[in-house]
Amino acid sequence: MTALALLQETLGALVDVRPDALEEARADRSGHAAMGRPLVVVHAETVEHVQQTMRIASATRTPVVVRGAGTGLAGAANAGEGEIVLSMRRMSAILEVRPDDLLAVVEPGILNADLNDQLAAHGVWWAPDPASRDISTVGGNIATGAGGLLCAKYGVVRDAVLGVDLVLADGRLMRLGHRSVKGVTGLDLTSLVIGSEGTLGVVVGATLKLRRLVPGDVCTVTATFPGVRAAAAASAAVTAAGVQPAIMELMDAASLAAVHALLGLPAPAPGAAQLTIRTDGPAAATEADTIAQVLRAHEGATTVSHDREEGERLLAIRRSMHAAMASLGTTLIEDVSVPRSAMPAMFDEIARIERDFGLTIPTVAHAGDGNLHPNFIFEGSETPAHVWAAADELFRAAIRLGGTLTGEHGIGVLKRRWLADELGEDQWQLQRQIAAVFDPLGILNPGKVFEPDA
Amino acid sequence: MTALALLQETLGALVDVRPDALEEARADRSGHAAMGRPLVVVHAETVEHVQQTMRIASATRTPVVVRGAGTGLAGAANAGEGEIVLSMRRMSAILEVRPDDLLAVVEPGILNADLNDQLAAHGVWWAPDPASRDISTVGGNIATGAGGLLCAKYGVVRDAVLGVDLVLADGRLMRLGHRSVKGVTGLDLTSLVIGSEGTLGVVVGATLKLRRLVPGDVCTVTATFPGVRAAAAASAAVTAAGVQPAIMELMDAASLAAVHALLGLPAPAPGAAQLTIRTDGPAAATEADTIAQVLRAHEGATTVSHDREEGERLLAIRRSMHAAMASLGTTLIEDVSVPRSAMPAMFDEIARIERDFGLTIPTVAHAGDGNLHPNFIFEGSETPAHVWAAADELFRAAIRLGGTLTGEHGIGVLKRRWLADELGEDQWQLQRQIAAVFDPLGILNPGKVFEPDA
Numbered sequence: 024m025t026a027l028a029l030l031q032e033t034l035g036a037l038v039d040v041r042p043d044a045l046e047e048a049r050a051d052r053s054g055h056a057a058m059g060r061p062l063v064v065v066h067a068e069t070v071e072h073v074q075q076t077m078r079i080a081s082a083t084r085t086p087v088v089v090r091g092a093g094t095g096l097a098g099a100a101n102a103g104e105g106e107i108v109l110s111m112r113r114m115s116a117i118l119e120v121r122p123d124d125l126l127a128v129v130e131p132g133i134l135n136a137d138l139n140d141q142l143a144a145h146g147v148w149w150a151p152d153p154a155s156r157d158i159s160t161v162g163g164n165i166a167t168g169a170g171g172l173l174c175a176k177y178g179v180v181r182d183a184v185l186g187v188d189l190v191l192a193d194g195r196l197m198r199l200g201h202r203s204v205k206g207v208t209g210l211d212l213t214s215l216v217i218g219s220e221g222t223l224g225v226v227v228g229a230t231l232k233l234r235r236l237v238p239g240d241v242c243t244v245t246a247t248f249p250g251v252r253a254a255a256a257a258s259a260a261v262t263a264a265g266v267q268p269a270i271m272e273l274m275d276a277a278s279l280a281a282v283h284a285l286l287g288l289p290a291p292a293p294g295a296a297q298l299t300i301r302t303d304g305p306a307a308a309t310e311a312d313t314i315a316q317v318l319r320a321h322e323g324a325t326t327v328s329h330d331r332e333e334g335e336r337l338l339a340i341r342r343s344m345h346a347a348m349a350s351l352g353t354t355l356i357e358d359v360s361v362p363r364s365a366m367p368a369m370f371d372e373i374a375r376i377e378r379d380f381g382l383t384i385p386t387v388a389h390a391g392d393g394n395l396h397p398n399f400i401f402e403g404s405e406t407p408a409h410v411w412a413a414a415d416e417l418f419r420a421a422i423r424l425g426g427t428l429t430g431e432h433g434i435g436v437l438k439r440r441w442l443a444d445e446l447g448e449d450q451w452q453l454q455r456q457i458a459a460v461f462d463p464l465g466i467l468n469p470g471k472v473f474e475p476d477a
Numbered sequence: 478m479t480a481l482a483l484l485q486e487t488l489g490a491l492v493d494v495r496p497d498a499l500e501e502a503r504a505d506r507s508g509h510a511a512m513g514r515p516l517v518v519v520h521a522e523t524v525e526h527v528q529q530t531m532r533i534a535s536a537t538r539t540p541v542v543v544r545g546a547g548t549g550l551a552g553a554a555n556a557g558e559g560e561i562v563l564s565m566r567r568m569s570a571i572l573e574v575r576p577d578d579l580l581a582v583v584e585p586g587i588l589n590a591d592l593n594d595q596l597a598a599h600g601v602w603w604a605p606d607p608a609s610r611d612i613s614t615v616g617g618n619i620a621t622g623a624g625g626l627l628c629a630k631y632g633v634v635r636d637a638v639l640g641v642d643l644v645l646a647d648g649r650l651m652r653l654g655h656r657s658v659k660g661v662t663g664l665d666l667t668s669l670v671i672g673s674e675g676t677l678g679v680v681v682g683a684t685l686k687l688r689r690l691v692p693g694d695v696c697t698v699t700a701t702f703p704g705v706r707a708a709a710a711a712s713a714a715v716t717a718a719g720v721q722p723a724i725m726e727l728m729d730a731a732s733l734a735a736v737h738a739l740l741g742l743p744a745p746a747p748g749a750a751q752l753t754i755r756t757d758g759p760a761a762a763t764e765a766d767t768i769a770q771v772l773r774a775h776e777g778a779t780t781v782s783h784d785r786e787e788g789e790r791l792l793a794i795r796r797s798m799h800a801a802m803a804s805l806g807t808t809l810i811e812d813v814s815v816p817r818s819a820m821p822a823m824f825d826e827i828a829r830i831e832r833d834f835g836l837t838i839p840t841v842a843h844a845g846d847g848n849l850h851p852n853f854i855f856e857g858s859e860t861p862a863h864v865w866a867a868a869d870e871l872f873r874a875a876i877r878l879g880g881t882l883t884g885e886h887g888i889g890v891l892k893r894r895w896l897a898d899e900l901g902e903d904q905w906q907l908q909r910q911i912a913a914v915f916d917p918l919g920i921l922n923p924g925k926v927f928e929p930d931a
Contacts, residue, residue: 123717124816146719168661179659181668182636197904203814204846205633205884207622207672208899209926210908214635214668218661235719263577265600265689306759360657362578392658430659445662450651453914454664460910472663 026083026107027063033075039064048088048108051095052155054353054404055437059104061088068113070188070196070227076109077225078194086469087192089221091132091160095167096356097435099220099471109225111162118228122147125233126185126202131162131226147233150177153431154342162226168218170431175262175391176269177234179431181217188228189216192462202230215457220433221468223461237269237303242311243334244300246323247291251275251374251386254296255366257321258390261300262363264317266310268391270301272341275370277385278398281347282340298323298390299341301334344387348398355399355406355437357414359421360430363393372420373397380413394430418444439474480537480561481517487529493518502542502562505549506609508807508858509891513558515542522567524642524650524681530563531679532648540923541646543675545586545614549621550810551889553674553925563679565616572682576601579687580639580656585616585680601687604631607885608796616680622672624885629845630723631688633885635671642682643670646916656684669911674887675922677915691723691757696765697788698754700777701745705729705828705840708750709820711775712844715754716817718771720764722845724755726795729824731839732852735801736794752777752844753795755788798841802852809853809860809891811868813875814884817847826874827851834867848884872898893928 030038044064050056062085067073080087088102089109095101102108114130117138121127122145129138135156139148151164152171159169165187170179186200189212200206200213216223248254254273261271274282274297283291291297298318302310311327318325328334348354361369366388373395377384388395397417399410418428418441428438428445443451455473459465469475484492498518504510516539521527534541542556543563549555556562568584571592575581576599583592589610593602605618606625613623619641624633640654643666654660654667670677702708708727715725728736728751737745745751752772756764765781772779782788802808815823820842827849831838842849851871853864872882872895882892882899897905909927913919923929 121816121818123713123818125716126816168665170659170661174659181665195903197901197907199904201814201881202816202879203848203881203884204817205624205628205814205843205848206881207624207885207887208881208883209888209896209905210677210911211622211635211668211672212904212908212911214665218665223664238719259577262579265692305763309759360655360659362575362580362656363658364575364577389659394657394659425656427655427657427660427662429662430657431661433661434663442663447651449649450653450666451663453651454666456914457664457666457911460907460914 026079026085029079029083030063030065030076033079034065034072037066037068037072039066047093048090048102051093051098051100053096053098053437055098055101057101057103061102061106061108064108064110066110066113070190073109073190073225073227074194074196076107077190077192080107080466081193081464084464084466086466088468089225091163092134092158094155094159094163095435096432097437099167099433099435099468101436111160114227117141120145124202125235127231127233129161129229129231131160131165131229133161135159135161135164142233143236146236148236149231150183150234151180154345161229165217165226165229166220167431167433170389170394172270172272172389175271175389176267181214183232184213184217184229185232186213186230187216187226189224190227191224192464192467200230218433220435220472222458222472223467239303239305240307240329241331241334242302242307243328243337244311244314244318244325245337246298246318246325248296248323250294251296251370252367253322254298255370255390257318257323258298259363259366260317260321261314262391264313266313268300268314269303270338271391272299273388273390274341275386277383278344278387281351281385282343285343285347285350286340299337301338341387348385348400352400352402353404355410355414357397357399357417358394358429358432359417359426360394361421361424361426365424365426366390366393368424369395369421373417376413376416380409382413393426434472436471439472442472442474480533480539483533483537484517484519484530487533488519488526491520491522491526493520501547502544502556505547505552505554507550507552507891508809509552509555511555511557515556515560515562518562518564520564520567524644527563527644527679527681528648528650530561531644531646534561534920535647535918538918538920540920542922543679545617546588546612548609548613548617549889550812550886551891553621553887553889553922555890565614568681571595574599578656579689581685581687583615583683583685585614585619585683587615589613589615589618596687597690600690602690603685604637604688605634608799615683619671619680619683620674621885621887624843624848626724626726626843629725629843630721635668637686638667638671638683639686640667640684641670641680643678644681645678646918646921654684672887674889674926676912676926677921693757693759694761694783695785695788696756696761697782697791698765698768698772698779699791700752700772700779702750702777704748705750705824706821707776708752709824709844711772711777712752713817713820714771714775715768716845718767720767722754722768723757724792725845726753727842727844728795729840731837732798732841735805735839736797739797739801739804740794753791755792795841802839802854806854806856807858809864809868811851811853811871812848812883812886813871813880814848815875815878815880819878819880820844820847822878823849823875827871830867830870834863836867847880888926890925893926896926896928
């Protein structure tokens, strides 16, 4: 029997072959779509459904693409010709919340924002907050090792997961990690799975490390600078001054102008870049004052707000970035990350690439942790060759500055070409061999992260 | 040529065959010693020396035991018959400190305390603080995934390493991780190496994630309780109350009595257990008051000190635990970890094991993170069978309560028998296969972590 027939026999109504469901699974929010159309979407509702699917996939050697909400930005969950899409969206329960132990056990298909809405009643939260938090799943956050706006102060996914339940390619279930805060028993496979983008197994459950809701005030500092380099230098100075903002977002002139246009706000001064900084906790007001002093010493026209709602309005400008870019054309959102002190140099490199390629590259940055999102805008659905050439320069510059190709979006298909440039050939081979231990038949998300052999 | 002859030819005076050097490398601070005597100690001074050693080891299929200061508590760095000891103690340089990027690049042989002494001048520190910090190396801390007293608030080694340079079994050098705070490029091999106890490669360098020195006060709260269960419940209540102590140490009656005797202090009331809690940072005094209220509501006779030196004197009682145990006999220090709310239940299990086996098991705990150190005391150098039987009960109880065999000491040789009980047979096999990808000849610390096939 074919994989499809076996799936239908075993999983009945969970097996979806509607053309629009298949079509939807080809693409994510990167704009990139896989070649051809997947075979089937399986809507798993239990761990057993996942195991059954993987057993059939192994028996028939059919590739499997695990998918959450499809909000990825690197094409890692895009499914193409002949592939099984294993959708985790229906597995969205919170199985346990323990405020006393600061942990929760959840299924992977729950949306990040839904989880946090429900946790708030217990006085706790899960810190990872990708900009996509309203629409992305916890399982997807784990698969990409997501970050977000708050991570300079509150950490990334890797800091916030105690254990994962993983279904292997052959359908076996494995429980990795533990419920205790500390634990060094054997190799840390939990950390290995985080950010592995569907290449090692299917995450069917997670034990999350929570934080208590932060008491006290929220203050918001905004500052406008004559140029992006000054803004970057000011943000590095904030970090160097020893204060720890909860959020520190930088917008360059092109980003700021695009968002102002989208929101119908008055146009900013030509060339002006902006920092939006939030402090929280008991020392929020003191820290905001210290930060304002640093910014003013760095040419920043600075205001401090102690009003929570006003702060939300100010941050809404930053949060409208994706919409503003989408209004300009198709967007390739990049995601390089560098040491914080290298941010001004990285902006110099972006300016150089803009000149060399005759492009405008609107860029925002999580400035508190050196993670930049340069945006390439173009017409149509295919990324043009000269944009990839410019991105190639961008990646090489980030690696040269001690940074990395991707701070939080992952490699997927869009960046696999550059993976060996960062890892080196030896480490690239070693990583492939490790993936093969989990997936000897090569049916888990083949062609993602690791480029297939030529 | 033999491995020894090749090493002598290649590395000359770095090759040490003095009987006392060989003898010393057989044991660590666990009291356990390997069978037989190693072949040679190589005192590596450069990465190239490490690579040369590994090339010779691979060519001659000679096992290699990497060793720092020999302060391990699970026998992981103990070298026996026919093995090469690769000592990293001479590679102890700090190569770079970047307070602005909150990172340092170091060689592995530097002592934790020496590193922090030198970092203090830059206003930064490396948070992991195992009780052995004065005598243990950063490389050893990484190899075990060490914790310490401060980790409930400031994290463990896994939270504090951005990258490691690793020499593989065949002598190739691989740079894992990066200098940026964020990064999700490929599989997280840095986390995989942390806590791998010398089974994956030789850590020859590390990029450490630093913190800024904590400004403000230090307060110390001590409380005495009628029994250990009450103390454990009180410490769980502190966590549940939402305050975050920097240190929260629990001593049971037997521990407290032994330390008081060693230090010549008046004997504590029979059965009395103690909590010693430190708060730090801008909210230290407020937090100390909140904690004192919680403790008093849980039968604790409580005092608060705002004096830093007085606080050090109070913590010195806890820090004298190892010496106090050593004065009673040979000590097997155990290291189970459980969810914080399960601490009272874990103390009940310890009391049951004491009754069932007719033993006294003095126990201290890092109560802020649920990590307990029960101590088994006996005569002579071999752990008696009934002590192992009691430890077996202890391990199974911890796993049953959602915890783990080892919170921060590692598996080494002493706990490898129980590894599959915690991981399950499938995961145990998978972990061995992953280790084999790094070390196909099986020459890296063979017999450690993973029990050899029968």
